[in-house]
Every structure is written in C-alpha cells, then in structure tokens.
Amino acid sequence: MSVDVNEVFAVERADQLEAARDWERELQSSVAAGTVKRLPDGRYRVLSGWDAGEILSARGVPQHGLDLSRGQPALYSAVPAWHHVGNVIPGGTDDIDKVLRLGGIDYHVETVPATYLWKGEYRVAEDRFHTVRTDTGASLGVVGKGYTVVQNRRSFEFLQELANDSHAVWESAGALRGGKKVFVAMRLPGHVTVDAEGIGDEIIPFIVVVNSHDGRCPYEVVVTPWRPVCGNTERLAVRDAFSRWTVRHTRSALDRIHEARRTLGLSIKYYDQWADEETALARTDLAISEFDDLIDTLWPHEEDATARVRRTHEARRDRLHDLFAGEAERTGRTAYAAERAVTEYLDHFAPIRPSAASGLKGDKLAARGLRLLEGTDDELKSRTHRRLMLLRPS
Known part of the structure; x- marks a missing residue:
C-alpha cells in the first residue's frame, strides 16, 4: 500500500493548527470567564483552581521547570496540574x-573527589567533592569535605x-x-x-x-x-x-x-493564628497614600537618586498600583489586598538576573521558579505583613 507522505504531512499539520486554535480559544475563554488574567508583559496568570498563581507563557504554555533527566517530567501529584504533565494518582497514595x-x-546521590586539569594533568582537589546522581551519573554540585548527603x-x-x-x-x-x-x-x-x-x-x-x-x-x-x-x-x-x-x-x-x-x-495551631491575622488585614481599610508609604518603606530611595533609579522606582510603583487595584476588585481596598499585591509583585514581576552559578543563566522563568521555592523574598514579605499589621484599628 503506497502512502502519500505529502498528504499525511498536510493532514498532520492541519490537525496541529486546529489544536493550536482550540487551545487559543480555550485560553481566551478562560480570560473572558475571569479564571485567567493577561499580565502586562504578555503572559497569563491563573486566578482559580488548585494552581491559582500559576504563570503561563505568552502562548498560554505553562512553565514547569521540572527535571527531565529520565525523559519525562519528574513529578507525582494527587491532582492534575495545569501543565498536564507528571504521574497523577487521583486522591493520592500513602505509599x-x-x-x-x-x-x-x-x-541516590554519592560524593566523588573533584578533579581539575593543570598543565595537561588531572589532579584531585583534596577538599572538594562532586555530588553525583547514581542513576544518570550527572554531577549536581561541588561541595566541601564536611558536606553530608x-x-x-x-x-x-x-x-x-x-x-x-x-x-x-x-x-x-x-x-x-x-x-x-x-x-x-x-x-x-x-x-x-x-x-x-x-x-x-x-x-x-x-x-x-x-x-x-x-x-x-x-x-x-x-x-x-x-x-x-x-x-x-x-x-x-x-x-x-x-x-x-x-x-x-x-x-x-x-x-x-x-x-x-x-x-x-x-x-495547625500556627495556621489558625495566621488566618486570624489575615482576617484582620482583610477588615482593615487602606488608603492609596498608606499603600504608597508601604512601597517607600519596602523600597526606599534617596532624593538625589539617579534618573535611572527614579525610573525604576516609578515603574515599580505603577506595577504595584495595578496589582493592588486588581486585588481590590475582589477583596476591597484593604491591607489584605496590599499584602497580596506585594507578594504577587515579588513572585512574578520583580527584576531577576539569573547567574551562571545557579546553572540557569538566561532562563528567567526557571530562575524565578527557583527563587519562589527557596523563599528568597520571604523577609521582604514578612516586613510587609508586620507593617500592615500595625495599621489595624485599635
């Protein structure tokens, strides 16, 4: 049986284009329904569901940043994620x-001596070791002799x-x-x-x-x-x-x-206390002037700052005002909305420059994901919370 490869290709490409159009229609439908919001930089933020806060690319593609060393994303989940990858067991497992x-x-991970090339000869660094995956042989990092896996x-x-x-x-x-x-x-x-x-x-x-x-x-x-x-x-x-x-x-x-x-x-006791504090913030009205004071406290700048620093400060202020307005539509113009606005700015909009040392140079999305997971901005978020708690009615 002969096969017209050109016809097969044309059919496959038509199917791909239709699937892309379906995805675009679904994305825009979600935007219209208010479950997904288009961000100023062209990306999208999921507003509801298990993955509220997930950021999608400008084409609506989730950025998962998961390990692919074994040929598939390294993820187990009890519920499907928005990126639709990984192994899902509905309801989870206790195994x-x-x-x-x-x-x-x-x-497993093992440590092996680190070596370096010196004048054509490999030498062993006595106080440095590589951490190595035993399944792939990949080096994960360089550590000192006191490091324990x-x-x-x-x-x-x-x-x-x-x-x-x-x-x-x-x-x-x-x-x-x-x-x-x-x-x-x-x-x-x-x-x-x-x-x-x-x-x-x-x-x-x-x-x-x-x-x-x-x-x-x-x-x-x-x-x-x-x-x-x-x-x-x-x-x-x-x-x-x-x-x-x-x-x-x-x-x-x-x-x-x-x-x-x-x-x-x-x-659990901590979370009950945390909910009480967040409820207090949700019941604390916040004026725009007070929100501006919060911004100036978190990101102070000198009056004689350079034009570039002033532009950066104003751009940050404008973005925070947009985020605050968006949160205020749902929760009211409150201290709770202000805290959520600052959190969203730090997690998704604050400037980030991936370094070569992180292994993510040039990959801002992956670097931002790592920043979130490691809690790089937790102290600034904590200062935001403490400052807003001071505004509660006595």
Whole structure:
C-alpha cells in the first residue's frame, strides 16, 4: 500500500493548527470567564483552581521547570496540574516508595573527589567533592569535605508517620534543575478560612520538604498554603520558627531531622493564628497614600537618586498600583489586598538576573521558579505583613 507522505504531512499539520486554535480559544475563554488574567508583559496568570498563581507563557504554555533527566517530567501529584504533565494518582497514595518512584526522585546521590586539569594533568582537589546522581551519573554540585548527603527517602520518610496518624495525604513530589533540588508535599487535614464572613478565602495547609544536592541550599521544611507542582509555584511568606525548619547538610543533619516532626506539631495551631491575622488585614481599610508609604518603606530611595533609579522606582510603583487595584476588585481596598499585591509583585514581576552559578543563566522563568521555592523574598514579605499589621484599628 503506497502512502502519500505529502498528504499525511498536510493532514498532520492541519490537525496541529486546529489544536493550536482550540487551545487559543480555550485560553481566551478562560480570560473572558475571569479564571485567567493577561499580565502586562504578555503572559497569563491563573486566578482559580488548585494552581491559582500559576504563570503561563505568552502562548498560554505553562512553565514547569521540572527535571527531565529520565525523559519525562519528574513529578507525582494527587491532582492534575495545569501543565498536564507528571504521574497523577487521583486522591493520592500513602505509599512513600510509590511517591518517590512516580515523582522521579527515587535515585541516590554519592560524593566523588573533584578533579581539575593543570598543565595537561588531572589532579584531585583534596577538599572538594562532586555530588553525583547514581542513576544518570550527572554531577549536581561541588561541595566541601564536611558536606553530608541527605538521601531523598531519608529526608522525607519522617512524614510517613503523619500519613499513618492523622490521615494526611501525599500531595506531590518531584525534582527541579536536573535533580539538584527535590521536594515532597503533604496535605494536612482540614483548612483555615480568611475572613469567613467576608471574602471567605479558604487556605489548605501543606507541609513541604525541600532537599538539595548541589551544596547551595539547606534541607528545609516549611508550612505553606501551596503545594509545589512546578518550579513556578507561588509560596506565601512564612513568619515564625514554627512554620520553617532548616538544617545544613552536615554530619548532624541525619540525627536532627526527627526534630522537624516535633516542631511541626504546632502547624495547625500556627495556621489558625495566621488566618486570624489575615482576617484582620482583610477588615482593615487602606488608603492609596498608606499603600504608597508601604512601597517607600519596602523600597526606599534617596532624593538625589539617579534618573535611572527614579525610573525604576516609578515603574515599580505603577506595577504595584495595578496589582493592588486588581486585588481590590475582589477583596476591597484593604491591607489584605496590599499584602497580596506585594507578594504577587515579588513572585512574578520583580527584576531577576539569573547567574551562571545557579546553572540557569538566561532562563528567567526557571530562575524565578527557583527563587519562589527557596523563599528568597520571604523577609521582604514578612516586613510587609508586620507593617500592615500595625495599621489595624485599635
């Protein structure tokens, strides 16, 4: 049977174009329905659903930034993500080994001596080592002799007790940056509500464990209202010791990880307190002049600043005003709307310059996703929260 390859190609291309038009129509329909918003830079932000806050490219394509070392995105999730990749088990699973395997993080990491080339001869650096994935042989980073690898399973298995004791659910697991950073998220039972009698924002708390193998970041456990399913997931600020637990990759790390369980025993109590504070902000009216004062406090500049600095400051102010106006349409002109506006600016609009050291030079989307997951701007978000709390009516 003969095949006209030109005809086959034409049919396939027509199907591709129609699929693209369908996607464009679906995207614009979502914009019209108010579930997706077009951003000033041409990208889109998802406004509702599990992945509210997800940023799409100008063509409506999600940017997941997940590890592709094994040929497919390294992600397990209990619910489908907007980017429609990864292994999904509806409702989740309580099998940690399955979570690690489906999340693509069931690999081990070893350290091997670092070598360097000197005058045509390879030499061994006595105090430097490469961390290497045993499944792919890829180098993940260069570390010192005091660095201790925290294997993926060991770093997450302490959460299994929560799954057994409190019906918590494994929500997601995956790897970023070629496996240099891995994460697991567990959904805590119940939820908290911000301003139940007003805007009624329901927040579901998650425990997220982040482990790295490149020597750049500590092992960290955070309590957050967002489950990570990509490198672009928004993470709200964490404001006290009960919601963040960190340990460096030293010999004592393995012995200390069990301390995280005791510390996180106050997670639900913390979230109740957090919801009370956010409710107070939602009931605090905020004048534009007060919002401008907040901006000047967070990003102060001298009166004799250069023209370039002044332009940058005004551009930031304009963007923040736009974001505040958007939030105010939903929640009113309140301190809560102001906090959300600052958070959105830091997470999605603040200037970022990926460095060669991060391995993401030139890839601003991936660099921004890493910045969110690592909580680079948490201190500035915390200052925003504290400043706005001072404006509550006495």
